[in-house]
Amino acid sequence: MTTSVIASTGGSRRFFVQGSLGALVVGVLAALVPASPAAALPACPQIFGHGGYPSGAKGSDTWNRDKIRQPNHPTGIQQQKNWGAAGVEADVQLTRDGTKAVMWHNTSTWGLDGVKRPITEIWWATGGDKLQGRHINRGVYVGETVYTLREWLDSMKSKNMIALLEVKPEAKQSLFNSDPAIKSRAWSEILSPIKERYGSQEIMIYSHDTAIWTELQNRVNAQGLSAVLRNRPTWTDAVEWEEPPPAWTGNVSKWQQVLNQGPKRVATTYTNDYRKWLTGKCG
Numbered sequence: 678m679t680t681s682v683i684a685s686t687g688g689s690r691r692f693f694v695q696g697s698l699g700a701l702v703v704g705v706l707a708a709l710v711p712a713s714p715a716a717a718l719p720a721c722p723q724i725f726g727h728g729g730y731p732s733g734a735k736g737s738d739t740w741n742r743d744k745i746r747q748p749n750h751p752t753g754i755q756q757q758k759n760w761g762a763a764g765v766e767a768d769v770q771l772t773r774d775g776t777k778a779v780m781w782h783n784t785s786t787w788g789l790d791g792v793k794r795p796i797t798e799i800w801w802a803t804g805g806d807k808l809q810g811r812h813i814n815r816g817v818y819v820g821e822t823v824y825t826l827r828e829w830l831d832s833m834k835s836k837n838m839i840a841l842l843e844v845k846p847e848a849k850q851s852l853f854n855s856d857p858a859i860k861s862r863a864w865s866e867i868l869s870p871i872k873e874r875y876g877s878q879e880i881m882i883y884s885h886d887t888a889i890w891t892e893l894q895n896r897v898n899a900q901g902l903s904a905v906l907r908n909r910p911t912w913t914d915a916v917e918w919e920e921p922p923p924a925w926t927g928n929v930s931k932w933q934q935v936l937n938q939g940p941k942r943v944a945t946t947y948t949n950d951y952r953k954w955l956t957g958k959c960g
Contacts (some may be wrong), residue, residue: 722940722960723866725764725841725910726757726859729918743815745753745788749780751832752821761952764839764879764910766944769826770796772808775851776861777801778826778870779808784847789823790814797850801825827870830878839879841909841944844893846886853888864896875902880911910942912936918946925950 691750728747731739748754748765757765768782770921777800785795789811802809813821824832826842833840842853844867851863871880884890897906915931916923925947932954935943945951 692733694741694914716911716953718958718960719936719939720941721941721947721955722936723763724761724912725766725839725942725944725949725954726760726762727766727944728753728782729920729922729946730918732917732918734917734919740783740787743783743788744817744920745782745813745818747782749782749829750818750821751784751836752818753833754829754836754838757948758836760774760949762838762948763832763942764841766841766843767829768797769842769844769848769867769882771851771863771866772796772801773851774856774859775848775854775866777808778866780824780826780829781808782845784845786811788813788815796832797847826866830870830874830880834874839892840881842882844882844884844886844889846884849886849889852892867893868896868900868902871905872900872902875904881905881907883909910940910944911938911940913940913945914947920949925954929954 702709711848712950718788725743726748727751728745730747731742733739737740746753747768748757749767754765760864767780770779771777772779779796779801781796786793786799786808789808791811794806796808799806799808801807808823811823813819830840848863848867851859852867854860854863859908867882871882874880882893884893897903913932913935916925916927928945928947928951934953936955
């Protein structure tokens with residue numbers, strides 16, 4: 678049973694609602710009041726997947742423990758997409774004398790079938806030890822092959838993925854060659870595929886090598902391709918990769934710290950774990 682009391686004080690009347698009716702009114706009013714903006718979840722960052730390479734913490738023979746996890750081929754791209762990535766980082770190398778830009782992470786053909794040779798000493802399509810047609814012979818993507826930069830970019834576009842390219846330092850063999858023809862061809866192998874797709878596909882590029890990075894910026898800007906230098910993701914992991922993989926939970930503190938900064942894009946080697954961890958933390 679609900680009761681109401683009308684009280685008169687100083688010529689004014691106040692209406693007090695008691696009991697269950699009062700609770701109902703309060704509940705209705707609360708529902709009508711919009712939620713505070715402070716309570717809204719932040720936007721989720723786009724995730725860029727990265728294929729881990731052993732750090733060396735378990736020994737210097739990192740190449741023996743490497744599981745060839747890099748998404749330098751369509752299978753790896755699709756796996757990262759299935760895990761929730763919006764893009765991936767992949768590795769660009771140049772074959773002998775800058776004749777072909779290819780997607781591979783190692784200095785040599787270690788991890789591929791055939792005779793082991795440095796990437797910069799073999800041709801793409803000619804010679805008994807050519808790179809074209811070789812297949813990954815261990816790790817998580819056994820049977821996949823090596824792709825050219827153009828082929829890889831086409832695969833990325835077909836899967837609606839954003840490309841982040843790292844030019845590996847070994848490419849200096851041709852990018853800074855004393856022969857002007859080799860140097861020109863090498864830079865064209867890197868930049869022409871990007872220029873061809875500049876208006877229709879989002880591509881970013883960088884290098885950890887200071888000399889390559891400096892010259893890359895100069896050439897990209899000179900060709901009007903400056904957008905490929907911007908909007909790269911923030912690295913969000915704290916744990917260095919190893920084989921077998923360390924527990925993802927060691928990253929949680931760093932993940933939260935980076936997320937608190939409101940990044941639009943993050944890069945991680947723990948793509949699947951990071952996406953699951955984000956659940957309920959952003960919208």
